[in-house]
Amino acid sequence: MAGQSDPHISLFSPQEIEFMAEDELVEIVPNIRMDPLNFISGDFGPFFPQIPAKVPLWLAVALKKRGKCTIRPPQWMSIENLTHVLEGEREDQGAFQAVPFHYIEISRLLFDHARDDIPDIYMVRSLIEDIRDVRLHKVETNLEKFSATSAVKISHLSAMEVNVVRPFVVRSLQAFYKHDNPVVMADLDSSSDIQPQVRQPQVPRNAQRQPLKRR
């Protein structure tokens, strides 16, 4: 699947990533009665007042906007957990902490639409921003270590982080591969990027495998 916004560099726009993140499930506490909703992705409900239910994030946001529910912030969005993650990120420069695949998008959506449902929102928000900055910086230092590699494995990258570095990583890996491979060099006089299909999805694919295990 390629991004729609710019097919040339196969990049998803941040908005598209956010759209995908809206399929993640969150817990809501409705204050209305409603029959079950039958979607392609599954059935949700029935909803009773004060009885928690799991729904996709987009539905939660839609209900929240109409004042029909409160959203329960996910488990990982607690101050203790975030502090722990942040400490882990700062201590271990080599590896990434396991965070939800869509943590940047989910937190942004909740901060935008459900700020009154999150306890200590200022603390939570600054923690998540710190985590994100530390991780992005770590991604960059990781990328600087590339030399003549044709495949890379970085665990626990999140969707947005992968997406930000994807165009750059894909192209530089292609270049490394091409210049590091005498066979390719020899029989290519005009085919400039042989086998982009093989190289291209490697970093994203490795990273995207992570959340699937956790689900």
Place this chain on the structure above:
Amino acid sequence: MENSRETGSTNDGDASPRNANYYDIDDILVEGELVPVVFYKSANGVKVDPSAEKDSVEEGAKVELPFWLAQELYLRQAVSLSIPTCFNQNTRREIQADAACVDLKSRCPYFYEFGCKIAPLVGDRTIGKMLLSTFQMRYKEILTKAHTTAYAPASKSLAVLTKEETSLHEAARSSMAAFKKWRIGGPRFQRASVLGRKRKSTE
């Protein structure tokens, strides 16, 4: 040629790699780079140099030809190729000293592509290695610049990048800029331009 036109940009295991980039403007421009050649045979009725007096090229004449022409003549054994100036020893020494500062763009805007094309023809195996080490050294520079200058266009440092490096830099910069823009937020819904206009009377 016909079938490769379809897949020109995607280039998925094309049957004829020669024409895989048939429509690629960069590929066409790469082949316009000049290569010094020496003619083995004299050729009548051609004028490769606009300032030449006669309409012929003598045997042993040293001329600079665009790559696409030089390649064809070389395959017909009419000329011998020598290494272009951008891959000579002087340039290599400069690159070894500090690759990141060498102004490759003025030497050859398609340094890497051109190197890949010329290497098998002149039979110089060291060119490939040189390209790799050059890219390795310059790569880091491109990366840090691209992510730190997400908004302000850094003009001076970009002037030394080749076309390939510029597109790499641009790819990194634009994705980072898009992310930052999304993070800052703004109006989530944009008003369609057709809305809010005053209705025109149809009469």
